[in-house]
């Protein structure tokens with residue numbers, strides 16, 4: 089009989105194993121080695137999900153999963169779009185869904201349940217020890233051991249009661265007794281924390297450290313304010329998400345969780361936090377004071393599994409997920425704006441899904457390519473920390489960097505086709521930003537389309553007709569594969 093609650097990480101692992109995309113690795117050390125194996129796995133041509141067990145210093149059964157969403161099939165399963173999609177297929181299947189899910193979220197309020205496998209073990213007070221689990225030190229220059237990378241941090245708006253789920257890095261503090269939560273000001277979770285502290289002097293928080301990666305994707309993506317990611321997850325699943333209510337704070341925890349805590353943040357409880365390898369591929373900043381969670385209660389399943397999602401130089405753990413989500417959201421926004429001729433968008437992993445975006449279009453009029461490029465650079469889904477947008481004709485696949493660079497090299501004239509926009513929405517994470525400077529950036533739009541007026545007489549591409557090639561490939565399959 090199937091007893092797993094909805095949004096169970098174990099169901100996801102079973103599905104990934106059935107796809108043939110799971111590797112099991114026994115015997116790594118939590119101190120750097122586990123992180124290094126994960127890092128090497130992201131660089132494989134077909135990066136697998138990796139389930140680490142028998143971690144040095146810990147008993148067998150205490151596990152860590154990485155790479156949970158790192159392929160089209162795994163992400164397709166996570167977003168319930170299907171198990172057999174390719175890159176373009178996931179983006180295509182996603183088109184239009186985020187806005188439909190947001191609209192449907194209110195039809196799927198969470199369902200509060202009394203029992204869950206999570207509640208099998210409960211610890212309070214001095215028995216709480218986050219280092220009882222094999223929390224990795226992911227990279228050598230990390231400030232400590234980060235238990236929260238793929239985590240789902242739940243806060244609430246004290247005025248409306250609406251819950252928010254967000255993904256913010258969490259570093260273990262006080263030898264395992266507590267953990268800092270590094271939510272950047274402005275994030276919905278950070279706003280909720282500020283509201284509670286202003287009103288009551290303390291902010292209630294619950295955190296899940298292992299769950300179906302749908303919660304990692306939704307917690308780590310800009311779901312509109314005022315919509316609970318838990319209800320939104322219900323809209324994705326087409327079923328209400330079961331949750332348990334944490335007794336001290338009254339906040340919700342997904343019943344499918346492997347390990348969860350509840351506690352309070354107060355402005356006087358700070359610990360030094362960071363640095364940590366970031367999605368840009370660099371360490372950002374130095375060790376700084378950060379809000380520290382006073383944990384009152386911890387629960388875990390028997391033999392729990394931590395969900396890891398460490399960023400770093402791309403490709404990293406969640407760069408594929410970020411790329412696909414951003415590509416689909418940007419394409420949707422361009423279509424919603426009514427811009428004609430947009431074929432496809434790809435927010436490349438090498439730019440962390442933000443810094444380098446290619447967009448293809450079928451040119452319809454003079455200035456069309458610049459319009460598409462400029463709107464892409466500043467549309468809400470892309471505006472934060474974009475640096476380059478390349479517009480290409482529709483014979484170019486924007487997800488193929490070789491083709492994009494070829495188009496740039498042969499169809500763009502730098503003095504005519506590169507425009508620089510100044511004072512854009514930058515970030516403190518920008519490795520180019522000097523310490524203490526305001527977070528602006530500049531961005532280039534590169535028009536790598538054939539000039540509109542020269543489409544008729546632009547030199548022909550030296551390539552055989554695709555249909556002819558397909559026939560030849562068939563005939564010579566034994567040689568060409």
Ligand SMILES: Cc1cc2nc3c(=O)[nH]c(=O)nc-3n(C[C@H](O)[C@H](O)[C@H](O)COP(=O)(O)O)c2cc1C
Nearest residue numbers: 254255256257270271272275276277308309310397
């Ligand atoms: C694995 C992962 C780690 C992240 N770490 C942080 C972080 O440490 N701090 C932060 O502010 N945002 C972080 N983010 C980005 C936020 O999760 C993202 O902006 C999200 O939309 C925030 O949700 P909220 O606006 O509902 O608070 C991370 C995202 C992912 C996927």
